Amino acid sequence: MKTVEKRVREIIERVKNQGDKALLFYTRKYDGLSLKPAELRVKKAEIDRAFQMVGLSFIRVIEKAKKNIEKFHLGEYRQITRKNRQFSTGTSKGIRFVELWRAVERVGVYVPGGKFAYPSSVLMTIVPAKVAGVGRIAVVSPPGKLNSEVLVAARICGVEEIYRVGGAQAIAAFAYGTRTIPKVDKIVGPGNVYVTTAKRLLFGDVGIDMLAGPSEILIIADGNANPDYIVSDLLAQVEHGGGASARLITTSKRIKNIVKRKVKRKGVHLVWVESIKEAVRLANEFAPEHLEILLEKPERILPEIKNAGEIFLGKWSPVAVGDYYAGPSHVLPTGGSARFCSGLSVKDFLKRMVVVACSERGLRSSAQDIINFAKAEGLGSHAESIKVRLKK
Numbered sequence: 028m029k030t031v032e033k034r035v036r037e038i039i040e041r042v043k044n045q046g047d048k049a050l051l052f053y054t055r056k057y058d059g060l061s062l063k064p065a066e067l068r069v070k071k072a073e074i075d076r077a078f079q080m081v082g083l084s085f086i087r088v089i090e091k092a093k094k095n096i097e098k099f100h101l102g103e104y105r106q107i108t109r110k111n112r113q114f115s116t117g118t119s120k121g122i123r124f125v126e127l128w129r130a131v132e133r134v135g136v137y138v139p140g141g142k143f144a145y146p147s148s149v150l151m152t153i154v155p156a157k158v159a160g161v162g163r164i165a166v167v168s169p170p171g172k173l174n175s176e177v178l179v180a181a182r183i184c185g186v187e188e189i190y191r192v193g194g195a196q197a198i199a200a201f202a203y204g205t206r207t208i209p210k211v212d213k214i215v216g217p218g219n220v221y222v223t224t225a226k227r228l229l230f231g232d233v234g235i236d237m238l239a240g241p242s243e244i245l246i247i248a249d250g251n252a253n254p255d256y257i258v259s260d261l262l263a264q265v266e267h268g269g270g271a272s273a274r275l276i277t278t279s280k281r282i283k284n285i286v287k288r289k290v291k292r293k294g295v296h297l298v299w300v301e302s303i304k305e306a307v308r309l310a311n312e313f314a315p316e317h318l319e320i321l322l323e324k325p326e327r328i329l330p331e332i333k334n335a336g337e338i339f340l341g342k343w344s345p346v347a348v349g350d351y352y353a354g355p356s357h358v359l360p361t362g363g364s365a366r367f368c369s370g371l372s373v374k375d376f377l378k379r380m381v382v383v384a385c386s387e388r389g390l391r392s393s394a395q396d397i398i399n400f401a402k403a404e405g406l407g408s409h410a411e412s413i414k415v416r417l418k419k
Contacts, residue, residue, distance in 0.1 A: 031220055031221060031224055032224055032228070034195075034221070035195045035221055035224045035225050035228060036228065038053060038194070038195040038196050038199060038221075038225070039195065039198075039199040039202075039225060039228060039229065041053075041196075042196050042199035042200055042203065042205070043199060043203045046200075046204075046205035046206055046207075047064045047067065047205045047206050047207050047208075049196060049205075050067060050192050050196055050197075050200055050205060050207075050208075051063075051064065051067075053194065053196040054067075054170060054191070054192060054193075054196075057193075057194055058169060058170045058171055058193065059171075060170050060171075060191075062170075062191070064206070064207055066191070067190050067191060067192060067207045067208070068188070068189065068190050068191075068207060068208075069173070069178065069187075069189040069190065069191060071187060073178065074178045074179070074181075074182050074187060074189075076175075077174075077175035077176075077178040077179050077182075078175075078179055078182075080175040081175045081176055081179050085176065085179070086179060086183070089146065089150070089179060089180050089183050090183060091352075092147075092150055092351055092352050093150055093154060093183060093184060095352055095353060095354045096150055096151065096154040096155075096354050096355075096356070097154050097157075097158060098354060099353075099354030099355055100154060100155040100158040100159075100354075100356075100372065100373045101158055103155075103158075103372055103373040103374070104158050104159060104373045107128055107373065107374065107377065108128045108377075119389060119392065119393055120388065120389060120392060121385060121386040121387075121388040121389020121390070121392060121393075122383065122384075122385045122386075122389045122393070123383075123384045123385075124381055124382060124383050124384070125381070125382045126379055126380070126381055126382075127379070127380040127381070127382060128377045128378070128379055128380075129377065129378050129380060130159045130160035130161050130162070130376055130377055130378075131156075131159070131161055131212050131213045131234070131376050131377070131378060132161070132162050132163065132212055133161070133162065133163045133164075133165075133209070133210070133211040133212045133213075134156050134161045134163070134164050134165075134211055134212065134213050134214075134215060134376060135164075135165050135166075135167065135201035135211035135213070135214045135215070135233075136149070136152045136153060136156070136164060136165065136166045136167070136186075136214075136215055136216050137167055137168070137197060137198065137201075137214060137215070137216035137217070137218050137222060138152075138166055138167070138168040138177060138216060139168070139169075139216070139217055139218050139219070139222075140168055140169030140170075140171055140173070140193055141169070141219060141269070142268055142269075143267075144174045144176055144177055145177070146176040146177050146179070146180035147180075147350060147351050147357065148216060148217065148357070148358070149166070149177055149180035149181050149184060150180055150184060151356040151357045151358055151371065152215050152216050152356070152358060152371065153166075153181065153184040153185070153186055154184055154356075155356055155371065155372055155373045155375070155376060156215070156376045157184065157185055158373055159373045159376035159377050160376075161376050163188070163209075163211075164185075164186045164188070165186070165188040165189070165190065165201070165208070165209070165211065166181050166186055166188065166189045166190070167189075167190045167191075167192045167193065167197040167200070167201065167208075168189070168190075168191065168192075168193060169191075169192075169193025169194065169197075170191040170192075170193065171193075173189075173191050190207070190208055192208070193222075194218075194219075194221050194222060194225075195221045195222060195224065195225035197222075198214060198218075198222055198225035198226055198229060199225060199229065201214050201233060202214070202229045202232050202233040203232070210233070211233065212233065212234060213233065213234035213235065213236070213375075213376070214226060214229075214233055214234070214235050214236070215235070215236040215358065215371060215375065216236070216358065217239040217358060218239070219269065223238050223239060223240065226238060236358065236371055236375050237358075237360055237364065237368055237371075238362075238364070239358070239359075239360075239361050240270075240361040240362040241267070241269050241270035241271050241272065241361065241362075242264060242267045242269075242271045242272075242316060242317075242361065243264065243271065243272045243273070243274075243315050243316045243317065243361055243362075244260065244261065244264040244272075244273050244274065244315060244316070244317040244318075244319065244346055245274045245275075245276065245310055245313055245315035245317070245318050245319070245335075246260060246261070246273075246274065246275045246276070246277075246318075246319040246320075246321060247276050247277070247303070247306045247307070247310055247318070247319070247320050247321065247322065247328075248275060248276075248277040248278075248279070248282055248321040248322070249277065249278050249279060249282075249303065249321070249322050249323060250277075250278065250279035250281065250282060251322070251323045252277070252279070252282060252321040252322070252342070253321075253342060254282055254285040254286055254289070256321065256342055256345070257275060257282065257286055257321065258286055258289045258290055259345075260273075260319060260345050260346060261273040261275065261286070261290055261292075261295050262290065262292065263345070263346065263347060264317070264346065265292050265293070265294045265295060270294070271294055272294045272295075272296070273292075273294060273295045273296070274295075274296045274297075274298065274313070274315070275295075275296070275297045275298065276298045276300055276306040276309055276310065277297075277298070277299060277300070277306070278299070278300060278301065278302060278303060278306065279299075280299055283297050283298075283299045303322070303328060304331075307328055307331045307332065310332065310334075310335070311331075311332065311333045311334045312334075313334075313363065314334035314335065314360075314363045314364070314365040314366045315335055315336065315365065316335075316336040316337070316359045316360060316361045316365065317335075317336060317337055317339065317346045317349070317359070318332065318335035318336075318337070318338045318339065319338075319339045319344070319345070319346065320332075320338065320339070320340055320341070321341070321342055325340045325341050326340060334363075334365045334366045335365050336359030336360045336361070336365045336369075336370050337349055337355060337357075337359055337370060355370060355372070356370055356371040356372060357370075358370060358371035359371070390413070390416060390417075391417065394413050394414075394416075394417055397409075397410075397413050398410045398413050398414065401413070
């Protein structure tokens, strides 16, 4: 049996060489749909019909959630770019610099399909890209789950360039472009193992956000926690399927035993520890995607938490609030990558450039140091580029 990576490499190569023809081949092979090239892109009339099918209550929910997400990311954006237009005093006299932030020009969003449909992922990827100022945003999603809710969410977010393509072939299309799907500069959004493998193999030809794996939650709880809340939050996480995991670390044997009686699901792990300090140590070691803190005073241990994709404080903050409505993107690092990686944000759609402006006085005052440095590295032409400016 072929390995996942070998299959993905074959898909990438075929899409790179054959373009739309390969997309149609794999859509027929893996999704069971025979499409014509003109049917790869979702038409405006189909999105119009989707609005009629979903109902007003869903539209209002999407609009409210979008407003929350937009407000959060606007705050991020303003904080990042507040010095965009002014020079700062440099590191030496006569040297000034400024950081410039520019949006990625073209972004491709992957919206997963499979067992469920994810209009929430549409919001959590497109909204921060829009706030950052991305000029072109395109969406791909497997045909089987490209439902009305996904189409409605995309239009409400201001995107109507949507393609019914999924899997590794969709990632390859974004990376190289086809006659129907123009290439992008960066790809964001979670997917299955084939999507993640394609993103890993194509990084360098195209930018990616992260290598997302199965979803996960870790709950730290003491004896004051409500076991019913814990049970519901563990079950909510493993509901994702696909290897999703849910962990409870508690200082209460009573809580652990109650939860053990009520939860009989694969992927759920229960751990008893003697102290909250030990629970925090284990949580930092695991570096979960979602960390729930169900303690009497959860904020007390917040300074000790070093590794987590997103933290949910207290009994009124289940992960579902963050999944759909709170504001920060739910596209988060998994598999322990929260040790070195952050969740999707406005920053992922911005590039930082630094402008250096040196006056004659500044160059002359620093010249000998720079020349000596260049000589130490054996780069004579570097030194000469300074010396030539010092000649009268």
